Amino acid sequence: MLQTAEPGVSGVKVAVTKGEETAGFRDRYLEAFRWMVLGRTLDEKFASLYRGGKIHGGVFIGRGQEALSVSVGHQLRKGDVFAPLIRDLAGRLAFGEPILDAVRNYLGSPLGPMRARDGNVHRGRPKDGLLPMISHLGAMIPVVNGVLMGRRFRGIHGIVGATCLGDGGTSTGAFHEALNQAAVEKLPLVLVVANNQYAYSTPTSRQFVCRSLVDKAVGYGVEGHSVDGTDLAACLKVLNVAIGQAREGGGPQLVVARLLRLCGHGEHDDSSYIDPNLKKSPMGRDCLKVAEDYLLQHKWADGRQIETWRNEVTQRVEEAIAIVQREPGPDPYKENWCALASKHLNDVHQDL
């Protein structure tokens, strides 16, 4: 059963599906919750290492966006393509990115996927379908389109390409061109927009004037879905529908989630510009707390079980940090210097 959570123009469909608390859904929810805890714990560890001067460059975390991010990463399959954005650590991990990749990149280990040439979020494993992020907002959408078209040319079907974007990213030319291209080509693209109400300090009122970003789906002739990004159950269900429709030939799916960024743009930003009323609104709920309450309410886990998971996750994070801190730092004399820092990743691009 479908219900509309937010007014939208006709043609915009799915919001929140109801009444699907089956055993399969429960298992998916429990796994997703644990990925959320891992993402949050690792993000907080990075923030604390940054404040202690152990991480050079920026640290960008996904506090408040884990439910959405995990709902994408966890529900994609082997063979799919995922192009995450800066706030998608939880989704990356759920998709299969090893913790060590994240830690090595942030701590500048040459054993990391970018060999210490990049300090934070531009890492990936193209061979495994995880695309390294380009900073320019919107730029990953045409890249995912290209991968999907390449696969189609080679006769590979039944795969999905998902990418994440912010509200600010929807104002770019790349968003327009790539979504239009995906629509015309009927590509299995799932474009997930985290409308976290700000692009750095720019509020959404300076970003767009349509009632809801999901209304843009109609203009491109693609399926639009709107969801409460603070609600893991809703995110899992809506993304499950969107990913399924894209996989089955339904063309591009635009998923827009309402939530609030519960942190600065990066750890260097105190986010003092965020409207306190938004913080008090339902959008300002912490998705991790909401997910935990839901688990307890449904008696899918008790407080002790959740505590055990938290402790296990903390231990995994501490172990990963300890491993990387013992690794040798980058050595310019041993570096295979080449103009393209990610040449070793390019070597596998033909596999895409």
Ligand SMILES: Cc1ncc(C[n+]2csc(CCOP(=O)(O)OP(=O)(O)O)c2C)c(N)n1
């Ligand atoms: C084309 C482009 N313009 C500007 C920037 C600089 N920039 C980086 S992140 C950011 C804000 C992004 O906001 P949003 O898309 O809403 O994502 P959020 O940070 O809120 O998750 C800006 C302006 C950029 N990376 N690319």
Ligand SMILES: [Mg+2]
């Ligand atoms: Mg934003």
